[in-house]
Structures are given as structure tokens and as C-alpha cells.
Amino acid sequence: MAPSxxxxxxxxxxxxxxxxxxxxxxxxxxGEKVALIGPxxxxxxxxxxxxxxxxxxxxxxxxxxxxxxTRLSEKSLRELxxxxxxxxxxxxxxxxxxVAHNVLAGKLGRLSTARALWNFWDPRPxxxxxxxLTQVGIAGKYWERTAAxxxxxxxxxxxxxxxxxxxxxxxxxxxxxSVDPALAQEIVSLLADLAQEGGKTLVxxxxxxxxxxxxxxxxxxxxxGKLYFDLPPDQITAELLSGLFTRCEAERGVxxxxxxxxxxPVFPLDSPYDKA
Amino acid sequence: xxxxxxxxxxxxxxxxxxxxPLSFTGWFVLVAALVGSYHLAEISPGKLLHTQGGSxxxxxxxxxxxxxxxxxxxxxxxxxxxKTIQISIMGTALAILIGxxxxxxxxxxxxxxxxxxEGGSLSRSSRRRLWMLPYLLARGGLSLxxxxxxxxxxxxxxxxxGLGPFAGVxxxxxxxxxxxxxxxxxxxxxxxxxPVEAVRAVGARRFPLVVYGLFPQAFPNFxxxxxxRWECAIRSAAILGLVGAGGLGQEIEVSMKMLNYxxxxxxxxxxxxxxxxxxxxxxxxxRTLL
Amino acid sequence: MTAPNASPVQSRPLWGAGKxxxxxxxxxxxxxxLGTGSNLLxxxxxxxxxxxxxxxxxxxxxxxxxxxxxxALRGSLExxxxxxxxxxxxxxxxxxxxxxxxxTVMGNRRFSEAEGSSAVARLWRRLIYDGSTxxxxxxxxxxxLFWAxxxxxxxGLGPFPGVxxxxxxxxxxxGKLYSESLEALDSRPLEALQATGASTLKVFLFGMVPxxxxxxxxxxxxxxxxxxxxAAVLGVVGAGGLGQDILVAMGLLHYQDLATFLIATLAIVIAVDFLxxxxxxxxxxx
Ligand SMILES: Nc1ncnc2c1ncn2[C@@H]1O[C@H](COP(=O)(O)OP(=O)(O)O)[C@@H](O)[C@H]1O
Ligand SMILES: [Mg+2]
Numbered sequence: 001m002a003p004s005x006x007x008x009x010x011x012x013x014x015x016x017x018x019x020x021x022x023x024x025x026x027x028x029x030x031g032e033k034v035a036l037i038g039p040x041x042x043x044x045x046x047x048x049x050x051x052x053x054x055x056x057x058x059x060x061x062x063x064x065x066x067x068x069x070t071r072l073s074e075k076s077l078r079e080l081x082x083x084x085x086x087x088x089x090x091x092x093x094x095x096x097x098x099v100a101h102n103v104l105a106g107k108l109g110r111l112s113t114a115r116a117l118w119n120f121w122d123p124r125p126x127x128x129x130x131x132x133l134t135q136v137g138i139a140g141k142y143w144e145r146t147a148a149x150x151x152x153x154x155x156x157x158x159x160x161x162x163x164x165x166x167x168x169x170x171x172x173x174x175x176x177x178s179v180d181p182a183l184a185q186e187i188v189s190l191l192a193d194l195a196q197e198g199g200k201t202l203v204x205x206x207x208x209x210x211x212x213x214x215x216x217x218x219x220x221x222x223x224x225g226k227l228y229f230d231l232p233p234d235q236i237t238a239e240l241l242s243g244l245f246t247r248c249e250a251e252r253g254v255x256x257x258x259x260x261x262x263x264x265p266v267f268p269l270d271s272p273y274d275k276a
Numbered sequence: 277x278x279x280x281x282x283x284x285x286x287x288x289x290x291x292x293x294x295x296x297p298l299s300f301t302g303w304f305v306l307v308a309a310l311v312g313s314y315h316l317a318e319i320s321p322g323k324l325l326h327t328q329g330g331s332x333x334x335x336x337x338x339x340x341x342x343x344x345x346x347x348x349x350x351x352x353x354x355x356x357x358x359k360t361i362q363i364s365i366m367g368t369a370l371a372i373l374i375g376x377x378x379x380x381x382x383x384x385x386x387x388x389x390x391x392x393x394e395g396g397s398l399s400r401s402s403r404r405r406l407w408m409l410p411y412l413l414a415r416g417g418l419s420l421x422x423x424x425x426x427x428x429x430x431x432x433x434x435x436x437x438g439l440g441p442f443a444g445v446x447x448x449x450x451x452x453x454x455x456x457x458x459x460x461x462x463x464x465x466x467x468x469x470x471p472v473e474a475v476r477a478v479g480a481r482r483f484p485l486v487v488y489g490l491f492p493q494a495f496p497n498f499x500x501x502x503x504x505r506w507e508c509a510i511r512s513a514a515i516l517g518l519v520g521a522g523g524l525g526q527e528i529e530v531s532m533k534m535l536n537y538x539x540x541x542x543x544x545x546x547x548x549x550x551x552x553x554x555x556x557x558x559x560x561x562x563r564t565l566l
Numbered sequence: 567m568t569a570p571n572a573s574p575v576q577s578r579p580l581w582g583a584g585k586x587x588x589x590x591x592x593x594x595x596x597x598x599x600l601g602t603g604s605n606l607l608x609x610x611x612x613x614x615x616x617x618x619x620x621x622x623x624x625x626x627x628x629x630x631x632x633x634x635x636x637x638a639l640r641g642s643l644e645x646x647x648x649x650x651x652x653x654x655x656x657x658x659x660x661x662x663x664x665x666x667x668x669x670t671v672m673g674n675r676r677f678s679e680a681e682g683s684s685a686v687a688r689l690w691r692r693l694i695y696d697g698s699t700x701x702x703x704x705x706x707x708x709x710x711l712f713w714a715x716x717x718x719x720x721x722g723l724g725p726f727p728g729v730x731x732x733x734x735x736x737x738x739x740x741g742k743l744y745s746e747s748l749e750a751l752d753s754r755p756l757e758a759l760q761a762t763g764a765s766t767l768k769v770f771l772f773g774m775v776p777x778x779x780x781x782x783x784x785x786x787x788x789x790x791x792x793x794x795x796x797a798a799v800l801g802v803v804g805a806g807g808l809g810q811d812i813l814v815a816m817g818l819l820h821y822q823d824l825a826t827f828l829i830a831t832l833a834i835v836i837a838v839d840f841l842x843x844x845x846x847x848x849x850x851x852x
Contacts, residue, residue, distance in 0.1 A: 113483050
């Protein structure tokens, strides 16, 4: 069985100058649970967008479940995407739609066009959907407009969408950045349990180091687009962590992003640091 | 260059701008254009005081008063009024029918650029460039459609399909289709791409992707702009009759030819009421739908 | 879990206001389709296609003889002149009326308290405000071509009534747009200016106008783009410009001349669009 994720010397350059990922190599086996930590601008979001086949690597190889993504046809790429679920940092929900549609969108990879359109017209919940909504605790909001929900509720909708998709590989980009600590705990353990039960591969980026250490057997530190460490939690020392998170103005990082306005509108400056 | 200091948005302009926004040549061209236009447009304010016939402007305008409000004439106007409403509705519907597909083709983020075309193999860029062609054709077509005024379309279609409201429908449909298509494309290009990316990431097919991720975001603006165009269409529908495309315009043409100015004034008032009415209905639809 | 009543998800009301609107709009379209005798299958019917093709084939080749080109040029310039003068007149009508119908200027909300004006003064302001709003509404609601019909009676045929018609209608439109942008201004700098003891007039002249100017200019240029299209057709009621040439060519069935005039129309419309975009970029700081 091929590993879930195989990355070799992966490079992603935006606009020909910003190297968001810089020859990163990483291998994740099927059913493994990995936490990704690193400062803002480390390239976590970029890595997730490469792993769910939204972006094309600039250089290097990226194999998912044994398939080299740069060699796939549009159709097999779509089928591959259906097997990879993503919970986005910014939720990436369609605010104008009801929760119902946003959650049902998780199924689109498996539905025919006609079926998908019918669901859009008549978005009735089925068993999976009800289960997912109950698990994240927002079943009562199914018919609400997504824009009317709070940030935490929207985050839970995004989680429910990924649960409904039921993928083999689940990617979560700071899935708990806008919920309170108790719920954060709950959602992270939910994701971990789900992965455990279904034998899914789980990669979660977290800005809470404690959560990462508590729930994940493998911690990957990312900094400046490079691998900083890849260790089990008991080997992570305070020095490693402070080395990972100290700001280094000279490096390509936060200040440059602010000055040059290099941030795309899709991914506004995120600063986990002000949230404490 | 900026004539207004922009450092802080609420600080008032305090210094004189260093360079004027127009160069010397710019001012010269502007003044020459204004003087030339004044002559070419045969502007003669004197005419407002003494008209050729010797009677004053007010004397002539007084001939429009009082409007003809006889029951007979008002009843007679019902049919043209209804026709005008119908032309505006059908014209707008046709404009949407034309504008939507062309607008979609004229959206770069739907045809060849942006997040929908990222990912996967690198070798597909050449195929993408092929999609530039329909994109450019749609842009050009939309520009052609809206650059010909609806009255001119009306004149042409009266020749092709004959006198009557259908010519008006086609005229509004084509001219407004061009405007709607352009604005639809702008709206579609302006939607937030991140939700679209998320729907794409679950492996959605192209069409459901657009239906779930893109259209719901564009929909409120589509509705608002299409309704705004309908408000304009009622005015166009009223005047298209002047070239034979049915409705109130045709009646005003007849009244003017027969020098029956009070009737013409009545028709103008009716179209004023109609425009106001349509504004009301349109804002009601906007409120309930959005 | 699948039984709807066992589910924690509530059921949804079956029929909402949205669906009613959709249904009504659909019915209105059907009613209009039948009422206007529309036939949208026209392009799919052989004789319909034939009619359209026949007409458009008669337009070719456009008549490019020198005499006709001179006429087309003359018509284009006249149309351009009418659009410029009409827009200018519209600004002259729309700016004062627009200012008077902006509540931030007339102070029936924001500036009145501070000024401590008397009840009579406030009533006057209210009257002027309502009066100019109503006048703008009327100017705007009568289409240009109807204004043209009226002014032709008043001042005779030719481009001049066209200028008046454009000025009156567009004046109403611009007045509304101007007053909206004057009302939408950021109030902080204005309050700062007012705090220095400046009168309403001074706040208007030295605060509101400079702040709103980019937006006002932008609207004016936008209306110029609309007006060039209208100026091109004012001729069909006798108010000069290319429209007159188009009408004559049509009447005489000189379709090849018509084609030339259509091309001229397209050319000036597109030229003005470009010019307006250029001026917008040049004059308006982004
Ligand atoms: N679409 C993009 N265009 C240009 N630069 C980008 C884009 N997305 C991310 N970047 C840059 O890549 C770097 C990594 O960003 P990101 O992956 O969002 O980091 P993280 O998620 O770890 O905070 C940053 O410097 C960011 O400015
Ligand atoms: Mg991020």
C-alpha cells in the first residue's frame, strides 16, 4: 500500500518571487495523524492547497495515494479531490447560501450533475448530513443563512462539510481558530476519533501547541516553507518551539507580507498571536 | 499627481495640488471642444425667448396645457400602456437570456484564468489559451450589442419583423443584453474565490461547482442589476414606439403629428406614472428576494 | 435517523416569499411574451433566419463614397457636440438641484441643530429640499426623446432641442446621483470644518464639494457615455445628429448608406467610451 502523502523536494513559488514552500519533503502513511505547527506565513495553508490538488507544485513531486498529481487527467484529478477533504482556515463557505447547501456541497464529488442540481433545489438532509451536523452540534441551524452564523458556528459548518464528504485523507487548516477553547478541544478530538475509526489519514495545522501535543502522535514544525522538525510529541522541547516561533525579521515572513501587500485577498493576514 | 491628499482619508485637502490634473494641451483641447460643440449644436439661447413664430416659448409650451384627461382618451391609452409594460418585461427577459450566456463566456475566471484552472498537470495551459477565443468573441459581441442604441436596433427590427411590440422587445433585448452581459461578467469576476476553491476541493464537477460556489454569490447582484435595467427598460419601451415598435411612444408620435399637444402631455404623464410604478415594483421584488 | 420527524433538523416551511416572487415574475414574463407577439424561435425557423439574413446582407458593402463619408462625419460631429453640450447643461441643472436635494447640504438632519436656525428657516429649507427632489424626479422620469418632442415644438428642429432634451433628462439623473454622493460623504471632516465655525455654504464649498468631486466627475463621465448613445438617436424625432441620417437612409431604403451611418454610430460610441475611461483614469485619483 502506497503512503497517503509523499512529498519530495516540493517547491511552491507565487508570482515568481514568493517561495511559500521551499524543497519540503514529507511522507505520511495511511491512517497516520499529523499535527502541523509553525508561525504565520510558514506555508501551512499553501501546503494544504497543494495537498488537495488546488495548486500545482512549482517543482518537486507530490504523490497522493500513489498517484503523481501532475500527471493526472482532469477527471482523475477530480476523483482524487473527492477523496481528500479540506477544512479551510477561512471556512470558505458560500455566505449567501443556507447551511444546508454548504454542508451538502461536501457530497458533490460523488454525485452526478443531475443529482447535484436536484439537491441544490431541494436540499433535504439525509442520514450522513444529520449525523455530521449533530456531531458538530449545529443541527438546529440547518436552514439558516450561513452569513447569519457566528464565526465559530461557520467553522463548525465547514467541519460538517468535510465530515459529509467522508474522505480518505482529511486536511484541516487551523480548524479551531475561531471557536472557544472547550469547543476547540472537542472538535480536535472529534477529528482525531473520526480518523481513528475510519482509518483515515489526518493532517491538522494548529496554532495551539498544547492541542497538537495532546492529540497527535506526530508533530511537524514548518518555518519559512521548510521542514523545521518532524518528531513525536515527547521529543518536542521548549527550545525547539521557541526556535520555531521566534520572529526573524530578516527572513521572508510577516513584515514583508505587510509591506508589499503580497497577500492575496483570499488569504488575508492571519495572526494567531493576537488571539492569545 | 493626486489633486487631493490621500494620506489620511478624513483629512481635508489643505494644500493646493502641485500639478493640475490637466496639462496645458488638455485645457486647450477641452476649451476647443466646448466652443466647437457650442457652435455645432447650434445653441441659441435667444430662441428660448423669441421663437420663430413670434410667440414666446411659454406661449408654445402653454399649448400642452391642460393635459387631455377625458375618460375616453384615458381608456384608449390602457392598451398602449399595457403593451409598454409587456415590452419592458419581455425585453428585459430576452436581455437576460442573451446576456447570461455571453456574460459567462466573457468571464475570465470561468473560461481560462484563476482558481478553477489551477492544479494538476502543467501541460494544460495550451488548451486554456484556446478558451481565450470564445472569451474575446463574447466580449466583442457584448460590446457591439450595447454600442448600438436601442432605438437604432428598434429601427432595424421594425424593418425585419414589422411594426409592433415584438420589434421593441428585440431592440431592448439586444441592447440591454449587451449591457447585462458585461455587468454579469464583472460581477462573476468579482466574487470571492475562496468558497469556489473549497467546492472545487471536494471534487465537484464543473457545472455543480458553478451552481454551488459561484452563482449564489453573484445572484444578489445579478437580481439587483437586472431589476435596475428593467427600470430603464420601461423608459426605453415608452420611447421605442416613436420608431414604430408599439406602446405609448407610438401614441405620442400620432398626437404630435396631429398637433394635439394636450394628448401628448397626457401620454408623458402616463409614462411618468408608469416609470414610478415600475420603480416601486422593482424595489419590492428586490426587498423580498434579497 | 432518516425519518424526518426523528431528525434534530427542523423541517422547512414549504413556501416562502421568494418562491412567490419567482412565480409572479415567471407569470409576468409569460404574459408579456404572449402580449407582445414575441417569437423567440425566430432564429431557429428557416424563414425567420432568412428574413434576418436578407436584411443584414443588404447592408453590405457599406457605402464609402466621399460625399457620404462627409455627411457621416458631419453627423458624427454634430452628435458628439450635442452629447457634450447636453451633458454640460445637465451638470448646470443637476448640480444646484442635486445640492439642494441633499439633506447633508440642506441640513434637515445633520447641521440644523448646531446652527440653531429658526423654525421658519427650517421650514424653508424643508420646502426647497422637497421641491428640488420632486423636480429632479420629474426631469428624470420623462425620457430624453419625449423632452425632445416638447423642445422641438418650442425651438424648432435641429440639434438645439436635442441639447435641451439631454440636459433636462440627464440633469434629473445627475442631480439624483450628485445628491446621493453628497449624502454619502464621510461626515468626520465636515464636522471638523464646521467646528471651526464655517457656515453651511462654506462647509459645502470647501468640504463637501472637494470630497465628493471624484465621484461627481465619475458620474458625469458615465452619463456622457449614455448621452452619446442618446444623441445618436435624437435625430429620429428631428433633433439632429446621426439619427436623422439613419432615419432618412432607412426611409429611402438606402441600406448601404445606412450601414455607413451605423458604423459611424458605433465608432463615436466606442470612441466616447474610451475617452471617458481615459479621462476617468486621468482625473480621478483612485
Ligand atoms: N496566492 C498567493 N499569492 C502570493 N503569495 C502567497 C499566496 N498565498 C500565500 N502566499 C505567501 O506564501 C507564504 C506562505 O503563506 P501561507 O501558506 O498562507 O502561510 P500560513 O498558512 O502558514 O500562515 C506567505 O508569505 C504568503 O504571503
Ligand atoms: Mg494559513
